[in-house]
Amino acid sequence: MTTTISLLPAERDSVSQAIDLVRAAGWEEKAEALRKALADGKINVDLDMPLTHWAETNSYKGTVNFNPRVPLSKGSDPPKPLDRDSKDFIDLAATLLHEADHLLGHGEIEAYGEQLSFYEELNEHFEKYFPDTTGRNKESIEGWKKEVEKGYKRIRDRYIENPDWEKKGK
Numbered sequence: 601m602t603t604t605i606s607l608l609p610a611e612r613d614s615v616s617q618a619i620d621l622v623r624a625a626g627w628e629e630k631a632e633a634l635r636k637a638l639a640d641g642k643i644n645v646d647l648d649m650p651l652t653h654w655a656e657t658n659s660y661k662g663t664v665n666f667n668p669r670v671p672l673s674k675g676s677d678p679p680k681p682l683d684r685d686s687k688d689f690i691d692l693a694a695t696l697l698h699e700a701d702h703l704l705g706h707g708e709i710e711a712y713g714e715q716l717s718f719y720e721e722l723n724e725h726f727e728k729y730f731p732d733t734t735g736r737n738k739e740s741i742e743g744w745k746k747e748v749e750k751g752y753k754r755i756r757d758r759y760i761e762n763p764d765w766e767k768k769g770k
């Protein structure tokens with residue numbers, strides 16, 4: 601079952617800016633695929649997505665759905681786009697890059713690999729992307745990257761153990 605709802609204007613702004621970051625970090629083709637999906641109204645929120653899933657992509661339909669618990673804006677009355685140097689924003693950009701890989705028909709191993717490279721790029725050239733950000737956020741990004749890296753290794757190990765695992769679903 602899928603009940604999708606459209607993004608709010610603030611959420612749309614967050615997604616749009618996150619796509620800009622994906623592009624600036626060097627993933628031009630994937631940013632373009634995401635930009636098209638957003639323009640076509642194919643990036644939405646799925647109210648019925650299981651809690652274990654953060655986002656889901658259907659490469660045939662060209663859709664990317666987020667779990668409602670993924671922060672896409674901040675505050676209320678009215679909600680505002682995410683701060684560009686917040687953990688939520690950077691995670692959103694990394695998640696979009698991961699989903700863009702699926703949009704282009706690639707599997708989890710590649711998608712997690714891209715996510716890793718993205719965090720590495722941000723860590724390596726932090727000042728370029730976040731010229732006004734203090735050292736604390738930089739440390740946080742290092743921390744998330746390690747988490748993502750652990751997740752990637754876990755998935756890769758499972759895949760090596762059982763090559764059919766990936767086909768059983770996301």
Ligand SMILES: [Zn+2]
Nearest residue numbers: 698708711770
């Ligand atoms: Zn995935």
